[in-house]
Amino acid sequence: MTMRKAYEAKNATVSGPYSHAVDAGEFVYFSGQTAMNSISAENLKGDIGKQTERCFNNLFEVLDVAGLTPDDVVKVNVYLTDMNNFAAMNEVYETKFSSPFPARTCVAVLALPLGAEVEIEMIAKRGK
Secondary structure, X not given: OOOOEEEOOOOEOOOOOOOOEEEEOOEEEEEEEEOOOEOOOOOOOOOHHXXXXXXXXXXXXXXXXXXXXXXXXXXXXXXXXXXXXXXXXXXXXXXXXXXXXXXXXXXXXXXXXXXXXXXXXXXXXXXX
């Protein structure tokens, strides 16, 4: 079995058998984070802006543990349970990166773990 280096953040929790991020050499793959994947998770139902902020707090903590910055992020996937929340999510999202922005996919899903309304995952590249 190949040994993989994994990164964990102290303020983010997991809701299943996975690592917060796995180092694949040149690329680091980040598991999806929700507002509920936080040690101090609170009910933010209906507030997509705050949920999105919490997703990025969790992701950027893991990014830091991996020795990377938001400038190293090359791809982001966003999952929303309601596309009517796209604008509110996007308002927070655009403050997290600078141009040129990472590639991104945003899709609507039926449901997310722990009752979350937004989940975000990323891929970063070392030495971008």
